[in-house]
Amino acid sequence: MSSPSRELRAAGAGSPAAQPAAEPVVEVQGVEHAYGHGRSAVVAVGPVDLTIEPGEFVVLVGASGCGKSTLLRLVAGFETPTSGAVRVGGRTPVPGRDAGLVFQQPRLFPWRTVGGNIELALRYKGLPRDQRVARRDELLTRVGLPDIADRRVWEISGGQQQRVAIARALAVDSPLLLLDEPFAALDALTRERLQEDVRRVSAEPGRTSVFVTHSVDEAVFLGSRVVVLSKRPGRVALDLEVDLPRAGVDPDDLRLLPEFAAARTEIAHAVRSAAA
Ligand SMILES: Nc1ncnc2c1ncn2[C@@H]1O[C@H](COP(=O)(O)OP(=O)(O)O)[C@@H](O)[C@H]1O
Ligand SMILES: [Mg+2]
Structure with missing residues (x-):
């Protein structure tokens, strides 16, 4: 199926990092996924077709239990689809290689320091210690936490822990970042700050993100x-290009634009009828 917005995307509009001839980052083709077998099988997803181009920031929205996490786990390579195909960078995804992941809970090792958690992710890459330390510090700076490498995980706030989890996901060094309701457990103010962090990180050249949320505002x-x-x-009920004038616009002003309200209304309607 080809909608006008998909053709615009194919031409690279709306995503500065996209090249007209670039390979898609994620291809989900005719994917269905069921848990269990036979009469007790639960079909969680599909069929779904979804192609994600370099530089896109795709937000998945839908009711609880509709299959959002399952779709993300399929893209991460944790699940193999019951039918259809998932490809990341043209290949079957391998967990830990093809995407950085951030979950609802930070899932840090509490007995390690903040820096130790990041270094652990880097160790799998076979980097020598001095390079690991330099890279660790660079990643923590990118999420706005330049000075806390020596702190214990339990000494920092929930919001800071989730920032560390984002830094750890970036350590995978994959262009693809998958985030599954990463801010659901945070208070509203912290959540807005982290949204801005994620927006900044995802605007880095070549980065592609898939983000799951319940919040229509967060999605827009x-x-x-x-x-x-x-x-x-879960099937695709709406696939909407959100074309807001983001460059140079203060985040608080962005939320007040009429285009923001219009997109919010369209998505909220779709969420409501999709859940009916
Ligand atoms: N490991 C599992 N085993 C069996 N059923 C599962 C498993 N994970 C999810 N499900 C079921 O699949 C459906 C979709 O779940 P999920 O992808 O977690 O939805 P969402 O993230 O949108 O809330 C739900 O009905 C859920 O109970
Ligand atoms: Mg979920």
Whole structure:
């Protein structure tokens, strides 16, 4: 299926990092996924077709239990689809290689320091210690935490822990970042700050992000494209290009634009009818 917005995307509009001839980062083709077998099988997702180009920030929205996490786990390579194909960078995804992941809970090792958590992720890459330390410090700076490498995980706030989890996901060094309701457990103010962090990180050249949320506001604020899933088994109910004038606009002003309100209304309607 080809909508006008998809053709615009194919031409590279709306995503500065995209080249007209660039390979898609993520290809989900005719994917269905069921848990269990036979009569007890639960079909969680599909069929879904989704192609994500370099530089896109795709937000998945949908009711609880509609299959958002399953779709993300398929893209990460943690699950193999029951039918259809998932490709990341043209290949079957391998967990830990093809995407950085951020979950609802930070999932840091509490007995390690902040820096130790990041270094652990870098150790898998076979970097020597001095390079690991330099890279660790660079990653923590990118998420706005330049001076806390020696702190213990339990000494820092929930918001800071989630920033560390984002830095750890960036340590994977994959152009693809997958985030599954990463701010759901945070208070509203911290959440807005972290949204700005994620927006900054995802605007880095060559970065592609897929972000799951319940919040329509968060979806409009972050997404260059918002995909609404139907209730289980999750299918694409709306695929909307969100074209806000983001460059140089203060985040608080962005939320007040009429275009922001219009996108919010369209998505909220789709979420409501998709859940019915
Ligand atoms: N490991 C699993 N085993 C069996 N059923 C599962 C498993 N994970 C998820 N499900 C079921 O699949 C459906 C989709 O779940 P999920 O992808 O977690 O949805 P969402 O993230 O949108 O809330 C739900 O009905 C859920 O109960
Ligand atoms: Mg989920």
